[in-house]
Amino acid sequence: NAGVTQTPKFQVLKTGQSMTLQCAQDMNHEYMSWYRQDPGMGLRLIHYSVGAGITDQGEVPNGYNVSRSTTEDFPLRLLSAAPSQTSVYFCASSSDREWTEAFFGQGTRLTVV
């Protein structure tokens, strides 16, 4: 009963490096999102997708790219890491566009030095 799986769980990057955070769900959910969680800021939406091939920006998209080639996978790419991107990243999915219930992965803790 996997649900939403994120890899890696931890990552340290140097400024300027790029990397991809992986997210996969096995619930056949159309709707997926990426959030970042910072102290005192709550969860903020980075990018979201309403189905394979369809993505759009959330409230803090700068420095991140996404793609959705399959229903299951929704990777988040950091193009050129900056210390301001040090955060905990959560991927979430939902079966309905109203996000009545969001299912979250366990998170990726990213540190950019």
Place this chain on the structure above:
Amino acid sequence: QKEVEQDPGPLSVPEGAIVSLNCTYSNSAFQYFMWYRQYSRKGPELLMYTYSSGNKEDGRFTAQVDKSSKYISLFIRDSQPSDSATYLCAMKSFSQNAGGTSYGKLTFGQGTILTVHP
């Protein structure tokens, strides 16, 4: 001003206490109100949701919404050490992307850290 304000705490209570967690909001477009619980080093999980003013009960948990005051609360009765977690309020509205497609959007509070000690 943030759309959703939540006291970050931390809140520390003895086992058996009644806990009150609160959020205020400013956006009248919020339609659904949710509480998520997040254990340390885990992702949030949905605890309760409601869409109308009034109370909703689920076991030891009661969610209360007052739309006229833009205020929501979560009450935990007979609190247990296993309730120790961060509690996030979340509110749903609809937004439109550049193409005019409407999508549900969740806005989260900052989270309240709760510790229930034996």
